[in-house]
Amino acid sequence: MSESLELITTSSDEGTLPLPEPQCREIYDKMLTIRRFEEAVLEIYTQGLMRGLAHLYIGQEASAVGICSALNDDDYLTSTHRGHGHLIAKGGKVDRMMAEMMGKVDGYNRGKGGTMHIADMSLGILGANGIVGGGMGMATGAALSGKMRGSGQVAVCFFGDGAINQGAFLESANLASIWSLPVLFVCENNHYGEYTAASDVTAVREHVAERAAGFDMPAMVVDGNDAVAVHQTAVEMVERARAGEGPCLIENKTYRYRGHHVGDGDPEKTYRTQEETDTWLAKDPIPRFARRMLKAGMVDEAELESIDADITKRVEDAVTFANDSPYPTADEVTDHVYA
Amino acid sequence: MSTPERVITYGEAVREAIAEEMRRDETVFFMGEDVAAAGGVFKVTVGLLDEFGEERVRDTPISEAGIMGAGVGAALTGMRPIVEIMFGDFITIAMDQIVNQAAKMCYMTGGQASVPLTIRTTIGAGRSSAAQHSQSLQAWLSHIPGVKVAIPSTPADLKGLLKTSIRDDNPTVIYEDKMMYGLKGPVPDDDDYTIPFGVADIKREGSDVTLVATSSMVHTALKAADMLDKEGVSVEVVDPRTLSPLDMDTIIRSVEKTSRAVVVDEAYRSYGVTGELASRIADEAFDYLDAPVKRVGAMDVPVPFSPGLEPETIPDEAKLVRTVQGLFHDVAV
Numbered sequence: 001m002s003e004s005l006e007l008i009t010t011s012s013d014e015g016t017l018p019l020p021e022p023q024c025r026e027i028y029d030k031m032l033t034i035r036r037f038e039e040a041v042l043e044i045y046t047q048g049l050m051r052g053l054a055h056l057y058i059g060q061e062a063s064a065v066g067i068c069s070a071l072n073d074d075d076y077l078t079s080t081h082r083g084h085g086h087l088i089a090k091g092g093k094v095d096r097m098m099a100e101m102m103g104k105v106d107g108y109n110r111g112k113g114g115t116m117h118i119a120d121m122s123l124g125i126l127g128a129n130g131i132v133g134g135g136m137g138m139a140t141g142a143a144l145s146g147k148m149r150g151s152g153q154v155a156v157c158f159f160g161d162g163a164i165n166q167g168a169f170l171e172s173a174n175l176a177s178i179w180s181l182p183v184l185f186v187c188e189n190n191h192y193g194e195y196t197a198a199s200d201v202t203a204v205r206e207h208v209a210e211r212a213a214g215f216d217m218p219a220m221v222v223d224g225n226d227a228v229a230v231h232q233t234a235v236e237m238v239e240r241a242r243a244g245e246g247p248c249l250i251e252n253k254t255y256r257y258r259g260h261h262v263g264d265g266d267p268e269k270t271y272r273t274q275e276e277t278d279t280w281l282a283k284d285p286i287p288r289f290a291r292r293m294l295k296a297g298m299v300d301e302a303e304l305e306s307i308d309a310d311i312t313k314r315v316e317d318a319v320t321f322a323n324d325s326p327y328p329t330a331d332e333v334t335d336h337v338y339a
Numbered sequence: 340m341s342t343p344e345r346v347i348t349y350g351e352a353v354r355e356a357i358a359e360e361m362r363r364d365e366t367v368f369f370m371g372e373d374v375a376a377a378g379g380v381f382k383v384t385v386g387l388l389d390e391f392g393e394e395r396v397r398d399t400p401i402s403e404a405g406i407m408g409a410g411v412g413a414a415l416t417g418m419r420p421i422v423e424i425m426f427g428d429f430i431t432i433a434m435d436q437i438v439n440q441a442a443k444m445c446y447m448t449g450g451q452a453s454v455p456l457t458i459r460t461t462i463g464a465g466r467s468s469a470a471q472h473s474q475s476l477q478a479w480l481s482h483i484p485g486v487k488v489a490i491p492s493t494p495a496d497l498k499g500l501l502k503t504s505i506r507d508d509n510p511t512v513i514y515e516d517k518m519m520y521g522l523k524g525p526v527p528d529d530d531d532y533t534i535p536f537g538v539a540d541i542k543r544e545g546s547d548v549t550l551v552a553t554s555s556m557v558h559t560a561l562k563a564a565d566m567l568d569k570e571g572v573s574v575e576v577v578d579p580r581t582l583s584p585l586d587m588d589t590i591i592r593s594v595e596k597t598s599r600a601v602v603v604d605e606a607y608r609s610y611g612v613t614g615e616l617a618s619r620i621a622d623e624a625f626d627y628l629d630a631p632v633k634r635v636g637a638m639d640v641p642v643p644f645s646p647g648l649e650p651e652t653i654p655d656e657a658k659l660v661r662t663v664q665g666l667f668h669d670v671a672v
Binding site: 078107111112113117120126129131140141144148167168174178335336337 | 366368399400402405406407408409410411412413414415416418420436440444445446448449450451453454455485487509
């Protein structure tokens with residue numbers, strides 16, 4: 001890596017767990033909740049209980065949870081089409097999310113948005129987004145708003161490696177930098193934009209984060225499957241943003257274990273190799289974190305099993321809640337076109 | 340008891356509306372290209388920076404998608420931004436932010452979110468600005484549910500509609516005709532003067548034919564009405580003032596009275612505002628009509644640069660007069 005780009009490559013020492021136990025428990029709980037939630041989404045989709053598209057976050061859990069565990073409740077977040085993990089990490093309720101997956105009236109958006117548009121304004125979740133790069137302007141504006149109101153709020157803009165090639169990134173990063181806005185641009189580089197390798201379509205030497213140099217903002221390349229490294233990076237950058245020192249670009253290197261969306265075939269038979277996927281499966285963020293908790297003596301195997309059982313039950317209850325919820329009635333179709 | 344009035348220009352109406360609303364509500368701020376230090380390319384926002392400072396009156400980079408996106412995000416989170424897009428032609432660059440983001444946030448979130456964003460932009464040919472600085476693209480955003488659209492023709496309408504738009508909790512677009520910034524007219528002398536969206540205004544009363552006209556075409560229609568009056572044809576000029584929501588009731592009532600309608604808008608004639616209005620009049624006022632609804636718009640060509648060509652493409656009063664005369668020649672009076 002060229003030093004002139006001032007990239008910091010971050011991963012944490014696997015032999016330690018330098019965070020307080022309650023925080024570790026919460027990080028683990030959130031990551032596993034995302035995993036179990038996504039597995040349930042896969043199941044309901046396969047059963048025909050969910051329509052549209054399901055873009056699963058499985059494999060990327062450390063990115064969402066590592067970042068969001070550094071935020072306050074009133075900080076803002078914009079998400080992507082692959083957004084379920086970000087929402088859960090920021091505090092989204094799995095039952096209302098699951099109801100939205102099915103288009104039910106008890107869903108976060110009363111069934112009007114679905115998987116790609118879930119928002120919870122009370123948690124600062126300004127929405128998942130069906131447009132690649134669609135949240136970049138919004139996050140920048142939310143940061144501007146926080147700055148103008150003097151609220152101390154920061155905004156996190158999650159996006160994928162595909163969005164780094166959208167013009168919206170250049171325009172938003174430039175604005176955020178000239179106005180020193182408290183926004184963290186978090187690129188989750190899962191190495192594929194839909195079915196095309198990021199490396200084939202992205203003009204960088206090695207890392208997407210190199211682009212930050214063009215906007216006079218710091219950049220970090222993080223092992224995105226290491227929740228601790230992501231969290232520590234986020235803490236530092238959130239603090240910097242709150243202090244008025246402006247935006248940054250964090251690149252979390254990660255991998256999606258599933259395809260672009262459910263039902264689109266077997267990635268390992270088309271655009272990527274089994275060897276590559278296996279390499280990343282060996283770095284699965286959830287067992288990695290569990291091993292560290294075990295080593296630190298925070299949990300034992302039995303407790304890990306009971307945590308999993310609790311989470312699995314919560315997700316099952318969410319599916320039941322969603323199944324039991326009715327569809328919105330036709331008289332709602334014209335509600336909310338205007339505020 | 341009538342409100343006292345002052346005569347100001349269309350451009351001054353913009354400045355007064357923004358200044359009054361910024362004094363009234365500290366969450367209102369204004370940003371755009373060259374709007375602060377230079378006071379805008381049309382000089383209509385001169386003085387705002389001095390009064391409100393650079394935090395609330397912001398010069399932006401030439402970055403339409405970026406500033407629109409920032410406007411949407413700020414509007415979602417407690418502010419009331421006014422974003423200026425210097426030329427309406429440039430709104431094409433910010434379309435995702437308006438069409439896919441701002442317009443749909445309230446609906447997609449089941450009513451959780453609102454986007455109190457005001458977008459000001461310009462329309463209109465007539466100054467040899469050629470094909471990328473002269474278009475009247477108001478149909479594009481009028482097509483989108485979730486956006487409100489105003490197209491004021493006078494200083495009073497501009498001021499009242501712009502103030503309403505800033506107070507509205509939805510994304511609104513104000514299309515200002517760049518040729519009218521020097522146009523003078525009376526404006527009520529009242530800081531709380533507003534005009535509701537969805538209320539058309541009868542700019543001239545008449546009994547033989549209804550001319551539904553927007554923006555600068557209102558003035559073209561009024562000139563045509565004077566010319567037709569000399570021939571004994573009494574013209575009513577109806578200005579919808581907002582395209583979304585649209586006050587069809589006033590238009591239908593006028594057609595009920597006159598039995599004939601011509602629609603005029605400065606945009607390209609095909610697939611636009613005139614098509615929509617004519618279709619709705621034909622549909623909703625069919626029983627009152629003694630003649631087909633005619634429409635007049637710009638030629639379906641890119642706006643040319645040459646002073647020898649540009650006027651050919653824009654509707655003028657002579658064309659309106661001929662169109663109205665045609666209605667009476669085709670139909671026994």
